[in-house]
Amino acid sequence: MRKAYIYDTFNRVWHWGQAFLILFLAITGFEIHSSFTFFGYETAVAWHNIAAIALIILVCFAIFWHITTGTWKHYVPTLKNIKEQVRYYSLGIFKNDPHPVKKTELSKLNPLQRLVYLGLKVLIIPVMVISGILYMFFRYPQDGTVVNFGGTDLETIAIFHTAGAFALVAFVIVHIYLITTGHTVTSNLKAMITGYEELEDDEDEINNNITENKLESQS
Amino acid sequence: MIKKIAIILVLFFAVYGIYYITKDQPRDTLSVLKEAYAKEHQPSVDHTQFAELQKDFRSPHEVTAACLACHNKRDQEVMQTSHWNWERESYIEGRGIIKIGKKNLINNFCIGIAGSEGLCNTCHAGYGWVDTTFDFSEPTNIDCLACHDNTDTYVKQNGTGGMPAPSVDLAFEAQHVGLPQKENCGHCHFLSGGGNNVKHGDLEMALLNTTREVDVHMGKDALDMDCIDCHEAENHRMLGKMYTVSSMDIDRMECQKCHTSQPHTNSTINEHSNKVACQTCHIPIYAKVNATKMFWDWSKACKTMDPNYYEVDSTGNQIYLAKKGRFVWQKNVTPEYVFFNGTADHYLLGEKIDTAKQPININTLNGSYADQNSKIIPVKIHRTIQSYDPVTKMIITPKLWDKEQGNGALWVDCKDIEIKDMWGISAQKGMEYVGLPFSGQYDFVNTRMFWPINHMVSPKEQSLKCVDCHKRNDGRLENLDGFYMPGRDYNPTVQYAGISFIILSIIGVAIHGGARVLISIRKKKGAK
Numbered sequence: 001m002r003k004a005y006i007y008d009t010f011n012r013v014w015h016w017g018q019a020f021l022i023l024f025l026a027i028t029g030f031e032i033h034s035s036f037t038f039f040g041y042e043t044a045v046a047w048h049n050i051a052a053i054a055l056i057i058l059v060c061f062a063i064f065w066h067i068t069t070g071t072w073k074h075y076v077p078t079l080k081n082i083k084e085q086v087r088y089y090s091l092g093i094f095k096n097d098p099h100p101v102k103k104t105e106l107s108k109l110n111p112l113q114r115l116v117y118l119g120l121k122v123l124i125i126p127v128m129v130i131s132g133i134l135y136m137f138f139r140y141p142q143d144g145t146v147v148n149f150g151g152t153d154l155e156t157i158a159i160f161h162t163a164g165a166f167a168l169v170a171f172v173i174v175h176i177y178l179i180t181t182g183h184t185v186t187s188n189l190k191a192m193i194t195g196y197e198e199l200e201d202d203e204d205e206i207n208n209n210i211t212e213n214k215l216e217s218q219s
Numbered sequence: 220m221i222k223k224i225a226i227i228l229v230l231f232f233a234v235y236g237i238y239y240i241t242k243d244q245p246r247d248t249l250s251v252l253k254e255a256y257a258k259e260h261q262p263s264v265d266h267t268q269f270a271e272l273q274k275d276f277r278s279p280h281e282v283t284a285a286c287l288a289c290h291n292k293r294d295q296e297v298m299q300t301s302h303w304n305w306e307r308e309s310y311i312e313g314r315g316i317i318k319i320g321k322k323n324l325i326n327n328f329c330i331g332i333a334g335s336e337g338l339c340n341t342c343h344a345g346y347g348w349v350d351t352t353f354d355f356s357e358p359t360n361i362d363c364l365a366c367h368d369n370t371d372t373y374v375k376q377n378g379t380g381g382m383p384a385p386s387v388d389l390a391f392e393a394q395h396v397g398l399p400q401k402e403n404c405g406h407c408h409f410l411s412g413g414g415n416n417v418k419h420g421d422l423e424m425a426l427l428n429t430t431r432e433v434d435v436h437m438g439k440d441a442l443d444m445d446c447i448d449c450h451e452a453e454n455h456r457m458l459g460k461m462y463t464v465s466s467m468d469i470d471r472m473e474c475q476k477c478h479t480s481q482p483h484t485n486s487t488i489n490e491h492s493n494k495v496a497c498q499t500c501h502i503p504i505y506a507k508v509n510a511t512k513m514f515w516d517w518s519k520a521c522k523t524m525d526p527n528y529y530e531v532d533s534t535g536n537q538i539y540l541a542k543k544g545r546f547v548w549q550k551n552v553t554p555e556y557v558f559f560n561g562t563a564d565h566y567l568l569g570e571k572i573d574t575a576k577q578p579i580n581i582n583t584l585n586g587s588y589a590d591q592n593s594k595i596i597p598v599k600i601h602r603t604i605q606s607y608d609p610v611t612k613m614i615i616t617p618k619l620w621d622k623e624q625g626n627g628a629l630w631v632d633c634k635d636i637e638i639k640d641m642w643g644i645s646a647q648k649g650m651e652y653v654g655l656p657f658s659g660q661y662d663f664v665n666t667r668m669f670w671p672i673n674h675m676v677s678p679k680e681q682s683l684k685c686v687d688c689h690k691r692n693d694g695r696l697e698n699l700d701g702f703y704m705p706g707r708d709y710n711p712t713v714q715y716a717g718i719s720f721i722i723l724s725i726i727g728v729a730i731h732g733g734a735r736v737l738i739s740i741r742k743k744k745g746a747k
Contacts, residue, residue: 032705032706033705033706034690034707034709037686041684041685041690041706042684042685042686045487045685089731094734094735139490154703154705155702155703155708158703158705158708159710159713162709162710162713163713163716163717166716166717167717169721170721170723170724173721173728174724174727174728177728177731177732
């Protein structure tokens with residue numbers, strides 16, 4: 001085992017910022033959906049709009065970060081080891097089998113995570129952001145003077161936005177559970193807080209590769 | 220060099236920013252309006268000093284002649300108005316151009332004026348309209364005093380078609396005239412339908428002396444505004460109309476005229492005004508002081524020998540009057556809401572009704588969500604059980620009043636009910652008067668009438684909150700359809716699929732996590 005710095009500062013700020021915003025948006029959003037009363041409708045709407053803009057800004061930074069640091073490569077989907085990963089979650093984990101895919105600095109995500117997070121990034125978040133912007137700027141047509149950005153059909157926009165919201169809530173529930181399946185129950189959580197995680201270190205070449213990469217980039 | 224320029228620019232903008240924030244802001248619309256309407260109107264002349272008015276007027280017509288001697292041509296203006304003609308040319312979709320108004324339309328209170336003009340037309344701005352022979356082209360028939368008396372002593376005598384009561388001192392009235400006051404308008408518009416607040420629900424005697432809690436405009440502790448402050452008139456043509464007798468989107472009075480179309484600091488609320496009229500949120504309840512009539516059952520009328528026999532409820536409202544039938548009154552009423560585009564249709568006398576589609580609309584407010592000119596407005600809906608002819612399928616306009624007994628007027632001859640079929644006789648008389656057939660049979664049908672609510676605007680703290688409409692059940696707008704309203708509406712498929720998805724996730728997590736916990740406990744035990 002070795003202690004590795006796998007989540008840099010921006011990564012952690014982005015993750016927790018996004019986590020907080022999505023949670024807050026879910027609470028205010030489902031209040032607007034009349035699922036419960038908490039802040040009061042008017043307050044919920046106002047805060048939902050503010051949090052939405054904050055999330056969009058954060059997402060913009062995150063996209064920039066993914067591209068410039070090459071982090072996007074972590075989300076390239078792969079079918080390699082996917083069966084093993086499914087078997088691990090459904091059987092191996094109960095027998096205390098080792099993780100089929102080792103977590104490294106160059107590949108932080110297992111094949112299932114890659115698929116789910118990619119879906120989140122290219123499907124759910126865009127659907128929420130786009131339908132959210134359309135919702136926010138939906139204007140009732142009036143004497144042809146108002147630009148009718150969102151069309152006349154708020155229902156379609158709302159269907160996409162609520163469907164995405166339900167999916168996100170389900171994701172958060174499963175995500176919070178699955179972070180307990182790391183090396184220890186809390187090792188993933190600690191890693192996302194401190195940035196450091198104890199990684200199984202049975203492949204020395206990875207280390208060497210990293211050193212080489214670093215040397216290359218420095219030169 | 221660049222650095223220096225940058226520093227200067229930053230400093231400049233910082234200083235300008237501080238200046239911009241601290242400088243005097245332009246005064247808001249409301250304080251400008253308050254200042255404008257706080258000014259008392261100063262009359263330009265003193266009518267008591269005119270020799271022309273210092274005489275012994277033998278008839279009210281002479282007063283009108285005296286008025287017109289100075290205010291010449293004003294008679295021509297008045298004669299163009301609905302206050303005089305009780306009808307106007309209106310274009311109604313599907314009907315073309317027709318002349319309609321109080322003169323020939325019916326309502327579901329006292330039905331119509333036909334044959335009962337002597338009593339109903341007490342509220343006409345003229346003298347002596349008792350039957351169809353009234354001369355609408357005679358200037359001296361105009362009643363100037365009804366609207367311009369400033370002493371609140373002018374009274375019109377019931378049953379004379381609008382003549383002043385014998386007690387009225389015409390010379391005194393003529394010398395004390397001025398702009399119409401609340402009392403002038405109120406005599407007819409507060410007491411219409413046979414009593415205080417019967418018809419409108421938001422227009423009643425209490426407005427003469429009220430607080431801003433009841434009406435932010437007319438409250439004595441507010442600006443104590445007069446009717447004509449909003450209902451301005453040019454050449455006697457007044458702004459504002461009631462769609463129980465009006466049909467077209469012209470001469471409407473709108474809040475935006477003074478308050479602008481962007482009166483709120485919150486842009487989301489401003490945008491609501493695209494689809495929601497100001498009144499919808501700002502008049503959360505009406506009939507705040509005295510109750511208004513919500514339901515009238517004519518079929519219960521004339522069941523006793525005494526036409527004036529009545530019953531009152533614990534709050535003093537007349538719930539039964541033998542000659543009129545049974546009533547339901549309500550106070551602090553929550554309005555109902557409809558989409559309205561400023562045009563209305565009406566039941567026209569002689570039209571056949573479809574009794575399978577009850578209630579029958581006596582007036583119809585046009586509008587829908589899809590109509591770009593429509594806004595949601597609050598309405599009072601007055602529901603009635605009234606008579607119709609089951610053979611001709613026409614709603615009956617019965618003769619209700621006559622100055623003498625024995626002429627077939629329901630309210631006058633009601634006591635003869637045991638001997639004669641008063642409903643049949645009054646229906647016969649009434650329909651004959653308007654030139655329509657009557658089969659001799661009558662029955663009763665449910666009707667309703669829409670009365671837009673525009674007055675009794677509440678203080679802003681009491682206006683509706685988002686959640687009054689944006690809630691799943693029992694929201695104010697739960698009966699309006701054709702659109703998706705956040706908080707009220709949901710797509711059932713998305714809703715149930717979404718909830719199932721979340722529940723399945725929780726179950727999955729619980730089973731998976733539970734199994735892991737159980738296994739680890741068992742292992743620990745095994746290790747021991």
